[in-house]
Amino acid sequence: MKRVRIELEIPTDFYREFSNLIKGHYANRSEAIRDAMRLLMDGLKEMPLSQNEYYAIPGKKKRTKAGVFVCPNCGVEHWSISFGEEGAKCNTCGKIMVTKHEDVDKLLVEKEVDAYECPKCGTLVEDNPLNYTGEKTIDGQMAVMCPECHNFVNGLPLIHHGTSFGNFEPKISGTDYFFVYHRPCQRKGKGGFSDIYACIIDAEGRIILNVQCQNCKAVDAIKTSPFRKLPSLKHIFLSSELRERVGSYAR
Ligand SMILES: [Zn+2]
Ligand SMILES: [Zn+2]
Ligand SMILES: [Zn+2]
Numbered sequence: 001m002k003r004v005r006i007e008l009e010i011p012t013d014f015y016r017e018f019s020n021l022i023k024g025h026y027a028n029r030s031e032a033i034r035d036a037m038r039l040l041m042d043g044l045k046e047m048p049l050s051q052n053e054y055y056a057i058p059g060k061k062k063r064t065k066a067g068v069f070v071c072p073n074c075g076v077e078h079w080s081i082s083f084g085e086e087g088a089k090c091n092t093c094g095k096i097m098v099t100k101h102e103d104v105d106k107l108l109v110e111k112e113v114d115a116y117e118c119p120k121c122g123t124l125v126e127d128n129p130l131n132y133t134g135e136k137t138i139d140g141q142m143a144v145m146c147p148e149c150h151n152f153v154n155g156l157p158l159i160h161h162g163t164s165f166g167n168f169e170p171k172i173s174g175t176d177y178f179f180v181y182h183r184p185c186q187r188k189g190k191g192g193f194s195d196i197y198a199c200i201i202d203a204e205g206r207i208i209l210n211v212q213c214q215n216c217k218a219v220d221a222i223k224t225s226p227f228r229k230l231p232s233l234k235h236i237f238l239s240s241e242l243r244e245r246v247g248s249y250a251r
Helices: 012-022 029-046 101-107 183-187 240-249
Strands: 054-056 060-070 096-098 108-117 124-126 132-136 142-144 168-173 177-182 193-201 207-213 218-223
Touching (some): 012 029, 096 101, 177 207
Antiparallel strands (some): 132 142, 177 193, 193 207
């Protein structure tokens, strides 16, 4: 291992304070620093590569009751409302629904909705716009995400924009094949082999692979970046079945 010597300029006051602090615990400053570094390195070993991973672990479908705000003027349902100066305005009919915060509950109407029990944390996640991510699942439903643990609870999401966490890495294997593995799981000795469960081709000619780790069920997107912008998509052949699945992404 290559050793690197780092020079630090430390104020003498700080040295004195440090020596006082470690008195009785360590024989000298070097010993204290070595011990601190050891602790730090152990801590880093345990730390996941990224804190914000998204998972897809479908949960059991259930029915539950949820409160939805109904506009008294036009009857349109709102899953959330926001207050302006005059009160809460309906963004469908433009009329004020309530003027005071205390009156908000009067707009609430109970409704039966689908929900999914998150297998990761047990939260009952309602199938309503508050829990939508903007993505759809490969089955064409709005993707529902658990707000507690960032788990997609109703299937595999079609991900156009990846998280950029860099936890999934493609690797060449043999001739013209490659596979993708999930680095955090590989680092824990679990393999981290990942399935490529969807492929999206966008208007820029990028091929976006949606991947899921077989071990921990983390999902993400990784994409190819073409050298030149393709003049059009006519060079890419899609079967009619694939074209249908790719849908609006292949404009
Ligand atoms: Zn309205
Ligand atoms: Zn959860
Ligand atoms: Zn994993």
